Amino acid sequence: MDRTDSVIDDNLVLVVEDSEVDREAIDRALSRSHPELVLEFLPDGNTVLDRLRDRSRPRPSLMFLDLSMPGVDGYGVLSSVRADPTFADLTIIVLTSSTTSADIDRCYAAGADSYIYKPVNFALFRTVLQGAVDYWHSLPPSNALPPNAP
Amino acid sequence: MHPNRQGHWPDRLHRLWRSAFAAVSTRQFAHELYTGLLVLPGVRAVLGARLSPADEVLVTRWADESGLSSGPRGLAADATELPSDPGEYLLPLAELTRRSPGMAARVAAVGGDGLLMTVFGVAESGRGLIALATSARESDVDELRTALTQVVELVVAADHRISEQRALEDHQALDALLAEASLRMDASLDIADTLRAVLRMVVPALADGAAIHIRRDELMVQIAAAHVDARRERLLAEHLRGGRWAGEPVVTGTARAVDGPYPAGLPVEVGLDTMTMGVLRARGRDVGLLTFFHRGQSDRRVSTRFLHDLAGRAALAIDNATLYEQRRHDVTSLQQHLLPAVLPTVPGLEFAAGYNAADHALEVGGDFYGVVDQPDGTVVALVGDVCGRGAAATAVTGLARHTLETVLAQGGPAPHALDILNRKMLRERISRFLTIATATLSQRERGEVLVETQSAGHPPPLVVRRDGSVEESGCRGRLVGVLPRLDLRPGVSTLLPGELLVLFSDGLIEARDADGGFYGDTELNLTLTRSRDLPLPAMVDALLAGSDRYHVNDDVAVLVVRNLGVTTLDRELPPDEMPGAVTDALRQLGHPAALPDHLLQFTAPCAITAKVSGDATWARIELTNPNGGTAWTELTA
Structure with a gap:
């Protein structure tokens, strides 16, 4: 089977996050707001490409990506995933505690689909994650902008 | 047979209630719920779905002997073909096939011959659906209806509790957002x-x-x-x-x-x-x-x-x-109006000054500086510091500058001007005091400048010699505005061409590093030595910037005077004429040096402003192009 033949599971979400506390919070939050989702966690950015290229498992349609990670950080993951056109349809939502314009611009330039501020408060964090997933899951394909749209 | 008498069902139901009331989402007790129903006699599979008020299928689950799966492919489409109005339905396979061939195929695939389902209301105007794929031969419909009723009660209760919990958390999220936003906006x-x-x-x-x-x-x-x-x-x-x-x-x-x-x-x-x-x-x-x-x-x-x-x-x-x-x-704006807009141009002398307002202050500081020409060609440079900040300090600053500059401009010597100011402040019972240092510069033969300094409670001015050594002028005296007598003791020294006089307020020397060390104790002299040949504005900037290790908690005023000696060239030249003109100017000073290579390479598209000054033993060459580029050197014979 060619790599491009991998099945995309619309309910499969890949979460790349080095913090165990944040992984647990994401799991708790999304299992409540979107019980239909199946979450798969990676603790660092080193194996993201290997996972996405694994033909034995379905590919996620959405990825939450922490920016600050040891080893390959979020920017590195973004760049390498976006460099492979096979994954052009993968929605990448960056999670970060920074709200500076420079960081946001850098993520957008690297190909992030959403930039999400990671609040400390869990209830707010759940609402933020829910908002992002709601948006991307409800967006009809015909309404999606092409990757090179302004 | 009543399901409560069937094996472990009562135990399972009891455990389910406990799980459902500890869960924060229906997903958390889904496995227990589905497998519990699946063990009932004649149940081959369990279907669950959640519908929106607009009949959209939001969540589907399917459990059979191979396990529980969420949102299996095509199940949502099949579920939309089932009845969606609240109520109980028993759909034999034939009827199910007419309504939903896909669902009928799923039921048949697990050995079922009918679907017993119930549709019920859940929170947020949605509906839930639970259906059992059954084998009629092995099941008791009444018992399964009872079990379904019990499960629906449990799911509805848990769903409402979870929804209320979510509403509370949504409210908490709004509060958290307001709190975090407020914190940021306040900070x-x-x-x-x-x-x-x-x-x-x-x-x-x-x-x-x-x-x-x-x-x-x-x-x-x-x-x-x-x-x-x-x-x-x-x-x-x-x-x-x-x-x-x-x-x-x-x-x-x-x-x-x-x-x-x-x-x-x-x-x-x-x-x-x-x-x-x-x-x-x-x-x-x-x-x-x-x-x-x-x-x-x-x-x-x-x-x-x-x-x-x-x-x-x-x-x-x-x-x-x-x-x-x-x-x-x-x-x-007010601070700028308390300081001279420009310093006077005096042949043979170069002035530069700078002011750094304390970073925490929203009030006008009391530091000031000035340079006053006197009728006999003498020049008086001064730096003062009024105690405190704000409007009252500003008023004293204005009074001090006006009094001193008026007396000095009329030719009065600095000690006399300071004495008049002192008496005026005492007479008018001004509660604030000030410190001030003055330097009276008189030009002598061969480009030398005689300097007489005064200090009324102020840090004495510093002299930077040609060799980079730093000397403190020996002037002393009392604060202005406290006692009738200032007891001024002047300091006298001579500035050779190339030497500098530095006046400053105490904010400069009292800047502290993280360990509490004073900039004046550790690095001021070193900075003066290292920066003495810089263009004068750059030297002032270097002093004000201090070191990254130091934090200035007070206003700082700095005034630097360089004795240029005799100026033999100061004009704009075509680039190709610059080397010759500078060489001639050095010759006029009697200085033996030639134009250094790095200055020969200084170019400009149209014109270079060249300045040469000094004496026979020291010369300064400074070149500037229209873009602001500058090159300079000091030559010591």
């Missing part, structure tokens, strides 16, 4: 940057897009726009700037904002259909606009009350920042 005076950060909290937590405008020069200016979709964010900002949205009349002031939501009027490509706008008002004035945007089907609209609450806090932050900025501007 920063860069209001534009802060409000951009607040928008990042709002999107996508509460809205799919948001924008903020603030009033600048009577116009509402968009300072930030955010969209959950990165590729549409720029589109949103551009269309808002271009006025292609329903809020434009409010931005231009031709209409008042009204509570929404109402159509956003944005082009379709932005993907945002409705908007809610809140006016940021502070002290009866509209200072900005906060707008939330949503897609048509979004159910995350916040109340207008929340929007107005956030807008109110943002307005307060804008107002505070505006007031701070206005006051800072006023202070800076």
Whole structure:
């Protein structure tokens, strides 16, 4: 089977996050707001490409990506995933505690689909994650902008 | 047979209630629920679904002997073909095949010959569906109906509890957002940057897009726009700037904002259909606009009350920042008016001065400096420091500068001027005192300058010699405005060409590093030695900047005088004439050196301003091009 033949599971979400506390919070939050989702966690950015290229498992349609990670950080993951056109349809939502314009611009330039501020408060964090997933899951394909749209 | 008498069902049901009431989502007890039903006699598979008020299938689950799966492919489509009105249904395979061939195939595949299902209301006007794929030969329909009824009661109760918990958490999320936004707005005076950060909290937590405008020069200016979709964010900002949205009349002031939501009027490509706008008002004035945007089907609209609450806090932050900025501007402006706009031009002497306001202060400082020409060609440089800050210190600063400069400009010697000022302050019972240092510079033969310094409670001026050594002038005296006698003891020295005199206020030497060390004790002399050949403004900057290790807690005034000696060249030249002119100028000084290579390579497209000064043993060459480029050297014979 060619790599491009991998099945995309619309309910499969890949979460790349080095913090165990944040992984647990994401799991708790999304299992409540979107019980239909199946979450798969990676603790660092080193194996993201290997996972996405694994033909034995379905590919996620959405990825939450922490920016600050040891080893390959979020920017590195973004760049390498976006460099492979096979994954052009993968929605990448960056999670970060920074709200500076420079960081946001850098993520957008690297190909992030959403930039999400990671609040400390869990209830707010759940609402933020829910908002992002709601948006991307409800967006009809015909309404999606092409990757090179302004 | 009643299900309560069937094996472990009562135990399972009991455990299910406990699990359901500990769960924060139905997903958490789904496995227990489905496997519990699956062991009932004749049950081959269990189907569950959640429907929206518009009959959209939101969640599906299927359990059979191979396990439980969430959202298996095609199940949602099959489920939409089942009855959706609340009630109980028993669908034999033939009828099921007519309604939903896909579902019938699933039931048949697990050995079932019918579907016993119930549809019931759940929170938020939704509906739930639980169905059992059964084998009629092995099952007792009444018993299964009872079991379904028990399970539906459990699911409905748990769902309502979970929904109430979520509503509470949604409220907590709003509170948390307000708290975090307020904290940020209170902690920063860069209001534009802060409000951009607040928008990042709002999107996508509460809205799919948001924008903020603030009033600048009577116009509402968009300072930030955010969209959950990165590729549409720029589109949103551009269309808002271009006025292609329903809020434009409010931005231009031709209409008042009204509570929404109402159509956003944005082009379709932005993907945002409705908007809610809140006016940021502070002290009866509209200072900005906060707008939330949503897609048509979004159910995350916040109340207008929340929007107005956030807008109110943002307005307060804008107002505070505006007031701070206005006051800072006023202070800076007043401070500039207390200092000379330009220093006089005196042949043979070069002056440069700088002022650094304390970083924590919103009040005018009391440091000042000046240079006064006297009728006989003598020049008096001075640096003073009035005790305290604010309006009272400003008044004393004005009095001191006016008194001293008037007396000095009429030819009065510095000690006399200081004495007059002292008596005036005592006579007028001015409670503040000041310190001041003066340097009277008189030019002598061969480019030498005689310096007489005075210090009225002020740090004595420093002399930087040609070899880089630093000497403190030996002047002493009492504070001005405290005692009738100043007891001034002058310091006298001679400045050779190339030597510098540095006057400063105590803020410079009292700048502290993290360990409490004073800049004046550790690095001032070193900085003077290292920077003595810099162009004078750059040397002043180096002193004011101090070191990164030091934190200046007080205002700092610095005035530096360089004795240039005799100036033999100071004019603009075509680049090709510069080397010859500089060589001639050095020769006129009697200086034996030639033009160094790095100055020979200094070029300019049209003209170079060349300055040569000094004496037979020291010369300074400084070249400047029209772009501000500078090269210099000091030559010691």
